[in-house]
Amino acid sequence: MIFKSFQLSKLDFDNYNLYLFYGKNEGFINEVIQDYFINNFEGEIIKYDENEVLNNNEVIIGEILNKSLFCEKKILIISRTTDKSVKIIEEIIDKNLNDIKIIYKSSALEKKSKLRNFFEKNKKIVIIPFYEDDLKSLLPIVNNFIKKNGIRISRESINLLIERANGSRESLNKELEKIYNYSISVKNLQHETVKKLTNLSENIDVNELADQFLIKNTKHVTKILNENNYSDEDCMLILRTILIKSKRLLGIIEKNNMVGNIDEVISNIRPQVFWKDKEKVKKQANIWNLSELRRKIYQISEVETLVKSSSINSLNIVSNFMLNY
Numbered sequence: 001m002i003f004k005s006f007q008l009s010k011l012d013f014d015n016y017n018l019y020l021f022y023g024k025n026e027g028f029i030n031e032v033i034q035d036y037f038i039n040n041f042e043g044e045i046i047k048y049d050e051n052e053v054l055n056n057n058e059v060i061i062g063e064i065l066n067k068s069l070f071c072e073k074k075i076l077i078i079s080r081t082t083d084k085s086v087k088i089i090e091e092i093i094d095k096n097l098n099d100i101k102i103i104y105k106s107s108a109l110e111k112k113s114k115l116r117n118f119f120e121k122n123k124k125i126v127i128i129p130f131y132e133d134d135l136k137s138l139l140p141i142v143n144n145f146i147k148k149n150g151i152r153i154s155r156e157s158i159n160l161l162i163e164r165a166n167g168s169r170e171s172l173n174k175e176l177e178k179i180y181n182y183s184i185s186v187k188n189l190q191h192e193t194v195k196k197l198t199n200l201s202e203n204i205d206v207n208e209l210a211d212q213f214l215i216k217n218t219k220h221v222t223k224i225l226n227e228n229n230y231s232d233e234d235c236m237l238i239l240r241t242i243l244i245k246s247k248r249l250l251g252i253i254e255k256n257n258m259v260g261n262i263d264e265v266i267s268n269i270r271p272q273v274f275w276k277d278k279e280k281v282k283k284q285a286n287i288w289n290l291s292e293l294r295r296k297i298y299q300i301s302e303v304e305t306l307v308k309s310s311s312i313n314s315l316n317i318v319s320n321f322m323l324n325y
Contacts, residue, residue: 001123005130008032016126017097018089020081020119022106023130027170029105032130033077037101038275043073045275050081057088073099081106083114093124132167141169145176151183157194164198178206181240182233185304196233206234210241211277213322214249214284225319235307235314242322243300248273250293252285262286 003011005028013036021029038045053060078085081104092102109116119127142158145151161179165172178197183189205224212220230238248269255265266273266281273281288296303321307314 001126002120003126003128005032005128008036008128011126013037013101016124017100018093018102018104018119018125020104020106020115020125020127021130022081022109022116022127024108024132025130025168026105026107027168027173028130028133031169032128033103034275037075037103041073041075043075043099045075045077047077047079049079050085053078053088054084061088061092074101076100076102077105078102079105081115086114086118089118089125093122133165133169133172134167135162138162138165138169138172141172142176145180149180149183150187151179152188153179153194154191157189157191160191160194161198178237181206181244182237184240184243193233196231197237206238206241209238209322210245211280211284213242214245214288215280216287216325218323218325221322225315225322230315230318232307232314235318236304238318239300239304239307243297243304246293246297246300249281249284249288250290250297252281253288253290253293256285257290 021032048060085104116127119125139162142161146153161172161175164175175198179189179194182197209221209224252265252269256262259265262282262285266278299321303317307317310317
């Protein structure tokens with residue numbers, strides 16, 4: 001059965017167990033899987049590539065259908081799906097999948113695709129195409145973001161953000177994250193600032209740098225710092241990214257000291273920890289204690305003030321801070 005992406009709010013996900021999400025907009029697909037399936041899900045999440053399923057189909061199908069004493073609910077996500085999976089889907093479609101959701105992900109599929117036709121013609125299963133984003137779909141994302149965070153930027157800057165997203169909400173969200181991190185203390189962003197922030201080289205990877213700092217991986221931090229020529233704006237973004245992640249980590253550690261279940265705390269913390277970052281955050285929480293992290297948060301504010309007021313190279317200041325725990 002075919003649904004359109006704009007009909008998601010009307011789709012009763014409890015009524016279906018097999019889904020095919022296809023198209024070039026992988027960022028939107030991942031967003032839907034996170035929002036409608038993974039968030040608040042307490043069962044087991046299993047991920048495979050199609051080749052793994054094809055090479056071990058009997059074992060994997062058995063694993064899907066077998067109920068665990070400890071965890072009956074399952075979500076299975078199979079990536080890079082092609083027509084080769086149709087036979088296996090035919091085998092499992094009439095099985096008892098009451099507590100199992102199976103999501104197939106694929107890139108763009110032609111009309112003659114066997115996989116696409118199979119899902120479109122069967123009313124028991126759901127197929128949703130995800131086309132590339134355009135101005136109409138990206139503009140509300142930016143408007144909601146700036147409204148929610150009290151950020152003031154010009155229409156020219158909004159157009160620039162959408163232009164540099166190049167039809168991908170995943171890319172847009174990365175640009176908005178830069179804006180958010182920079183706007184902690186400056187809510188009114190001039191167009192030149194937005195232009196510089198969104199022009200940062202792709203290998204800058206500020207989030208990775210901040211995560212490695214909080215994991216205390218000095219070797220990796222040094223490598224990233226040496227491979228990039230950071231500007232003053234970059235350095236401010238790095239500090240504010242570390243600050244945001246540190247404050248979130250502080251809340252996680254405080255909560256875990258009361259609850260004693262780090263997985264539960266990370267799953268319920270707000271702002272939400274993206275699923276692929278959970279192991280990193282868990283590792284960070286095991287490394288830091290409260291008093292040490294509070295001191296580090298205070299130091300970040302001091303270093304930020306120094307970067308703003310000093311004539312010394314900003315990168316030297318930030319590097320010294322990050323490499324001296």
